[in-house]
Amino acid sequence: MKNTWLFPIAYRDAAEPWQLGFQDAATLMMQGIIDLHHDIFFFLLIILIFVSWMLVCALWHLHYKRNPIPERIVHGTTIEIIWTIFLSIISMFIAIPSFALLYSMDEVVDPAVTIKAIGHQWYWISYYSDYNSSDEQSLTFDSYMITEDESELGSLCLLEVDNRVIVSAKTHIRLIITFADVPYSWAVPSLGVKCDAVLGCLNQTSIFIKRKGVYYGQRSEIRGTNYAFMPIVVEAVSLDDYVSRVSNELD
Numbered sequence: 001m002k003n004t005w006l007f008p009i010a011y012r013d014a015a016e017p018w019q020l021g022f023q024d025a026a027t028l029m030m031q032g033i034i035d036l037h038h039d040i041f042f043f044l045l046i047i048l049i050f051v052s053w054m055l056v057c058a059l060w061h062l063h064y065k066r067n068p069i070p071e072r073i074v075h076g077t078t079i080e081i082i083w084t085i086f087l088s089i090i091s092m093f094i095a096i097p098s099f100a101l102l103y104s105m106d107e108v109v110d111p112a113v114t115i116k117a118i119g120h121q122w123y124w125i126s127y128y129s130d131y132n133s134s135d136e137q138s139l140t141f142d143s144y145m146i147t148e149d150e151s152e153l154g155s156l157c158l159l160e161v162d163n164r165v166i167v168s169a170k171t172h173i174r175l176i177i178t179f180a181d182v183p184y185s186w187a188v189p190s191l192g193v194k195c196d197a198v199l200g201c202l203n204q205t206s207i208f209i210k211r212k213g214v215y216y217g218q219r220s221e222i223r224g225t226n227y228a229f230m231p232i233v234v235e236a237v238s239l240d241d242y243v244s245r246v247s248n249e250l251d
Helices: 028-061 077-106 239-250
Strands: 113-120 123-128 137-141 165-168 172-179 183-190 193-197 204-206 213-220 229-237
Touching: 028 077, 113 165, 113 183, 113 239, 123 165, 137 239, 165 239, 172 183, 183 229, 193 204
Parallel strands: 113 172, 165 229
Antiparallel strands: 113 123, 123 137, 172 204, 183 193, 183 213, 213 229
């Protein structure tokens, strides 16, 4: 919830019934994805309007009643040159920001926290390996979906879990993703993250959450029974709250 001088604004960080648009962005990457989508959609509308206008004009002026003797025109060199140059300029305006966004998504900033997510049938395990020592295992959480019978009033059905992934807001976080049995994909729309888990590989991605909140996602690339029931819940808290929670778990 964000308070403005007019009225409070509630962020949309989870899927809604009949939702068509994006969830509200919580990271700079997701905001860049949304902005790029809107820019491409703007050019799409321009092309759609122009092509529709040309089609209507052709049908109107070349109707057999208005033009009983058909023209013997095969090529229009001028319009073809203009159309090719116009599309090249549009492609350039789309390519430059998309390449910049793509390279920024692959860049891994020196992280303050590293979390390793391992997919199992049918739950996730989150490892906070930064807090392990030579004699102790890393801080670990098993995350299972809360069923409809166990869910509380007001919770999101089939999206809530028993142990959320707790992270600090406004902190560079590295996610390392893999699986133990079958392929998975760790996806949280509000964070702009969809990272596949590949056998024998450790895929990584970086996130920087701008604001505190609870963000919901799911295992994507569904392949079989119960694979749709592996939700992911990331809770971003303040740095002090994060340190307090981690300290309590380590004690």
